[in-house]
Amino acid sequence: MISEQDFQAAATTFERLRAAVGEVIVGHDDVVTFALISLLCKGNVLFEGVPGLGKTLLVRTLASALGLDYSRIQFTPDLMPADIVGTDIITEEGGHRAFTFAPGPVFANIVLADEINRATPKTQSALLEAMEERTVTVGSETYELEEPYIVLATQNPIEMEGTYPLPEAQVDRFLLKAKVPFPSLEELVQITERNTEGAGIQLPRPTASASDIMTAREIVRAIPVAGALREYVGRLVLATHPESAHAPSQVKEYVEYGGSPRAAIALILGAKAHAFLAGEVNVRREDIQAVFKPALTHRLVLNFRGEAEGISADALLDDVWAKTPTN
């Protein structure tokens, strides 16, 4: 049973964590929040933004603040799956040669998959098991990944040449997709100041432990959600399906596939985590709204007409949100 002290301790831990990340990362509050939500929900997050916005720095800062193992994988077209998950190598010990498994970079608590869309689908799919099952199978052996485990992937929306867009099955494994915006003028000034003066950026010291995260995850899952809000979430997800009677006209016109049941789960879990980070003991409609677009934007597959006309998934989701009855 979750006590008041546990709740307060977890809340305090994550407040400190946010503060520590904030000392390194200028702005990007929402991005940090989504990263924390993914961490609390045992999920993965996909960051989308142009290079140089601090995505890698964010992941490194988060891992440092959490005191967790961190690994970074730079995806390239010639990257092989074994380069990610690891491989068996022959070792000789005491005159005996044997295959010994050399873990890949996925064996960490926090994995940064940088520019994940530059690798081939085969290599990309090597992450699927790790992201969803939290296991890695090499040959006949299956290795469990240590919790807490989170994959934070990035992709560049501009350089599309020579890239391999993520298949829908893999995209669906990401709990949230957060767009990393370009910093504002004040933030940009602050970024230059931090990086050009003194000793430069110093990664924060650990402020939380793995056990703190596991406790927080337990608290988040215990947060109650009203039944009417669960129905509301269900209506929202169904409204993204063009064949649904509740779908807005734009969805019927431009959407090929809507959100999966994982989307509904992501919405509920993300709303719970958002409520926890806000210090609430129940899910509110604002919490659902906060994670609505991050949980659904990458799960919405536009049809040819939508792609041709440059329809934004966010615009469609705004329409869905506005036209779905709340109760």
Add this chain to the structure above:
Amino acid sequence: MRFDFAVFLDAVERRVRRIKGVSVAANLLLCAVLTALVVNLLLRFAFRAIPPTWGYVAPAVLLAALPGAFIVGWSKRPVAAHMLLRLDDALGSHARISSLYEVVTADRSGLFRDRLESAVAQDTTDWKRALPIPKRTVRTLSAGCVGLLLACVLPLIPLPQQDAVASALPDGSETSASQVLPSSLPEATDPDGSADRDDSPTPMEAEIDVSPRQPTLETSSNGENEEVTLDSVLDDLSSLSEGSAQVDAVPTTDELRELASAQEAARQALTDMVDNLREQMSQNPRPLTQQESNTLQDLASQTGDPEIEERTDDVVDEPDPDQIGEKLQDLLEEADPNAEPPESSPESQENDGGSSGPSETPQSTEISGDEEAGQRFLERAADELQEQADAQAEGDGQPQSQSKPRDDSDAEDRQDENGQQVQLPGDPDDLAQEGGSDGLGGPTEDAPDGEVGFVHEEAPSTVGEEGEFLDEFVTKGVPVEVSTTSEGTTTRIVDFEQMASIVHERGLPEEALESVRRYFELITGLEGGS
């Protein structure tokens, strides 16, 4: 005091169910009121035969069902999750109440329940304001109450059309009916009831004058100078009688025709009597006797024409015998617009009669063949008329038989009293069958149907030396009573009323009317008198 979520939930549910019940009842009330208004309007304008009180039945049934409607709305339990989320939204409690409901339903205890209960206890201090009666229900209820009041008052408001009908009808419906009837009604004297009448307007219908004497009809027809027929008038009266009990007293068609017949007969009798009196006054001016005055006034009143009554009063009230003749002439013109102007003097009449030789008219040829006998006959006829008037003045005060409206029964009564065989115009074919053979001519037998021909032919008659009036001159069916006293004196009395009726009834051409009329005058010694 610890917040009891179960009690709170029960209170919220009761209020929501009450509001739902009121909402359903309000909707039913509005439907009932609309139904009542429609039914009332239908009863007032479309189904007047149905008593207006029936308009209360439908709304009464629906109103009686209002408690049932409330119970139906109240008995429908709301979904707690949705009801509480609506309450959360109304109170701005960020789904805490509905979340607490989930926690309580799951029978969870601990951190979340405690914190939610404390938060909900603060949020719901004034929760009832978050569940007001919906504005739509209030509007529906208000409209229903107003409509109900209107539906109750509506049957009590009389219809403007009914007022108009009531005001359009005079005190006596019979008087009203008589006013719409024409001054002459030939078919009223037809015992066959106008069996040969076709759909085309009869001369009587065409002669209906609605403008001066029927202001009621003018009003009802919006002042337009429409052609009004008897059927249309009767139809109007019949339609009016459907919606108003006052109009139920309007007489039937037969009654109206009977009334018109009586008035016409009275008018004709008055005309004849005035004509007779005027003739007498021209020869011997004298004041009217009381009997004559009473008879004139009685006949005038029976005509239903106030103008005639006024002229009659002028005659009766005239003390100067010399002026009575003029008054009689005025009255005659009023009673009979086709009446001839008075002759200049009896001498001129005689001169006129003497100058009219056989070459002028065949009819006069036979009569003027013995002017001396004719003159004696005229004198006797005048004396007999005077005697008859005096005798009736001494009688039971009843109007002269000449002035009575004539029908078959009256004619038979008269026949019994006088003991004479007089053929009255009960059979319209009498003249057509026998008139021609009597030598005066009449409608030819070979004339086409519907047309009346008039052929001049000489009557084979013989005039004696004494100049006696031969009965052969009196055509069968002509209203002339012939009686012979013990001294051998023959008395002939013409029923002028029936005479005019016969002439009118036969539909003779205008040029023949004068000849026939003159014939009657000559055989009764009243040449030039009318």
